[in-house]
Amino acid sequence: MNKIDLKHQFNTVATQLASEINDKGYWTGHLSSSALSTAVAIVAFKIKDSKGFDSRIKAGLNWLIESVNSDGGFGDTPHSDSNVSSSLLCYAAIYFCQDKTLSGATTLEGLERYLHHENITLDAEDVANSVLAYYGKDFTFSVPILSMLALCGVVDQKVYRHIPQLPFELSLLPASLFRFFNLQVVSYAIPALVAVGIFIHKKKNKNIPLISSLKRWCIKPALKKLLTMVPESGGFLEAIPLTGFVSMCLMESGYANHQVVIQGISFLEQQQRPDGSWPIDTDLSTWVTTLSIKALGDQYKTVLSENAIQRLRLHLLGLQYETIHPFNGAKPGGWGWTSFSGSVPDADDTPGAILSLSALYTGTVLEKTAITEGCNWLVNLQNSDGGIPTFCKGWGKLPFDSSCADLTGHTLLALISSVNKLGDAISIKQRNQYIHSILHAVRYLEKNQDKSGYWHPLWFGNQHTQNKKNPVYGTAKVATYINDCLSLNDIDPTLRMRLEKMNEKAYRYLISQQNDEGSWGGEKGVIGTIEETALAICALSYHHKEKCKKGLGWLFDQYSGGLIQSSPIGLYFATLWYDEKLYPIIYYTEALRRMLD
Numbered sequence: 001m002n003k004i005d006l007k008h009q010f011n012t013v014a015t016q017l018a019s020e021i022n023d024k025g026y027w028t029g030h031l032s033s034s035a036l037s038t039a040v041a042i043v044a045f046k047i048k049d050s051k052g053f054d055s056r057i058k059a060g061l062n063w064l065i066e067s068v069n070s071d072g073g074f075g076d077t078p079h080s081d082s083n084v085s086s087s088l089l090c091y092a093a094i095y096f097c098q099d100k101t102l103s104g105a106t107t108l109e110g111l112e113r114y115l116h117h118e119n120i121t122l123d124a125e126d127v128a129n130s131v132l133a134y135y136g137k138d139f140t141f142s143v144p145i146l147s148m149l150a151l152c153g154v155v156d157q158k159v160y161r162h163i164p165q166l167p168f169e170l171s172l173l174p175a176s177l178f179r180f181f182n183l184q185v186v187s188y189a190i191p192a193l194v195a196v197g198i199f200i201h202k203k204k205n206k207n208i209p210l211i212s213s214l215k216r217w218c219i220k221p222a223l224k225k226l227l228t229m230v231p232e233s234g235g236f237l238e239a240i241p242l243t244g245f246v247s248m249c250l251m252e253s254g255y256a257n258h259q260v261v262i263q264g265i266s267f268l269e270q271q272q273r274p275d276g277s278w279p280i281d282t283d284l285s286t287w288v289t290t291l292s293i294k295a296l297g298d299q300y301k302t303v304l305s306e307n308a309i310q311r312l313r314l315h316l317l318g319l320q321y322e323t324i325h326p327f328n329g330a331k332p333g334g335w336g337w338t339s340f341s342g343s344v345p346d347a348d349d350t351p352g353a354i355l356s357l358s359a360l361y362t363g364t365v366l367e368k369t370a371i372t373e374g375c376n377w378l379v380n381l382q383n384s385d386g387g388i389p390t391f392c393k394g395w396g397k398l399p400f401d402s403s404c405a406d407l408t409g410h411t412l413l414a415l416i417s418s419v420n421k422l423g424d425a426i427s428i429k430q431r432n433q434y435i436h437s438i439l440h441a442v443r444y445l446e447k448n449q450d451k452s453g454y455w456h457p458l459w460f461g462n463q464h465t466q467n468k469k470n471p472v473y474g475t476a477k478v479a480t481y482i483n484d485c486l487s488l489n490d491i492d493p494t495l496r497m498r499l500e501k502m503n504e505k506a507y508r509y510l511i512s513q514q515n516d517e518g519s520w521g522g523e524k525g526v527i528g529t530i531e532e533t534a535l536a537i538c539a540l541s542y543h544h545k546e547k548c549k550k551g552l553g554w555l556f557d558q559y560s561g562g563l564i565q566s567s568p569i570g571l572y573f574a575t576l577w578y579d580e581k582l583y584p585i586i587y588y589t590e591a592l593r594r595m596l597d
Helices: 003-018 035-049 055-066 084-097 105-117 124-135 139-151 157-161 168-172 175-180 189-206 211-228 239-254 259-271 287-305 306-319 349-361 365-381 405-425 428-448 470-485 492-512 530-539 544-559 583-596
Strands: 568-571 576-578
Touching: 003 287, 003 544, 003 583, 035 055, 035 084, 035 139, 035 239, 035 259, 055 084, 084 105, 084 124, 084 139, 124 139, 124 157, 139 157, 139 189, 157 189, 168 189, 168 211, 189 211, 189 239, 211 259, 211 287, 239 259, 287 306, 287 349, 287 583, 306 349, 306 365, 349 365, 349 405, 365 405, 365 428, 405 428, 405 470, 428 492, 470 492, 470 530, 492 530, 530 544, 530 583, 544 583
Parallel strands: none
Antiparallel strands: 568 576
């Protein structure tokens, strides 16, 4: 493919990407439907009002029955391999929600065969041990799964003996103290800690003097605190599973008319799709918007009108949090993943927004202020190891609360880019803080790069690799961030050498992982995807364009054949997969644009 063909292909794909902007002026995307979300939602509906929600329950149940995999199990998306967690929850939902007008008997039989093949029985102790072993120390998902199995009547009530008690009473402590306690749920799952914790406490019904009295006394203030965390939309983190689990556990604990439940059920109603299913989350609109701007790069003016550019700029400026967040107490300055109220600021969307505003920069005071406040938010989030966590500083007890390479690389680029873009608009004190943070982040990336050259990402995996991790994604992302840092002029020579050294190792790793037909998957020998192939090309396009040509040809064949199908590359919560419609077209656009540079 020569440069003329590349340019023509870029124009075609970029125009297609631009056409996905909604009537409000930004990208929304479309998350895959989720069997797990659908199972949790219809159970919550049946507990709340089986007659009133009958048509919704039937629609969801029918979608589940029609979406079972050939092996009898369920994956998290229609394109996901079957897994035990989703299969157990779908079993519970079908068992609980079926009736004479819509039987799930055949599907349940297939599920039993699948679970038997996975050495899982529906014995209470066996199920509890299997689920707890799978999730390890992280109770964020394992305890809600076991709770739903129990309240749906799938397992014997003695399962409660084996379900760990979540210490919901600790939620009454100041959030700044959470990191000192082994809560065994991640920082963003406090609603589950409260609601599921209360549910398990009531079901265990242990009468331990003082402790039981203390827990009973804590229920009312814990529920009061939970109510303060409910967003306007009613959905905690805009997440269907989390909101569904909280709602069903509160209802089963005797709080069916609590405002948290009322708002949660309303949220679930709004999120059901015409085909009866639910996605994993409302949308990732801010994330896909900043990814799209990044994909277009310096070519955005050739694709977008001035009016469209201005609407994007104002949209992003309007999404920055200006007050302390009521959900997790996060300081002002960050951005979340969606424009909906359940979002919270995080360390991937914040650098994404900073870099997008830098790309669209016109020099206004409003833009300068937003960028510097965003950078300040990231600097304040940085952990003592130099890495950047997702939501809050210092927990580090569980994987999703720890520092990670891809978020650290993204933050590194945001800080270096902002120093270059804003120049004297940044105070000397701020500049020194940013430089200190930059050097600390570089040390983290150096220390956490594998000797073979890869970095593991945090929120993105590959269901076909042996350990479900995705070193190709992580390495491609970090290497591309570093490349973009190196493309800036005002880089300290010593820092430049350190960044180049890391990327040389990353290049060798990515080249070694390419499949014979030109594609990349999560690692060598894993089936290639548009997402991973395009991202690998983005990273290699700076210095290894010749190595990219075969991969680019593979992408061209996929696009020409009409095979732009998103793959389950996203990982949410704990080993919970999703795919996003826009990822393939976004990353293909970026790969073409970078090959043209």
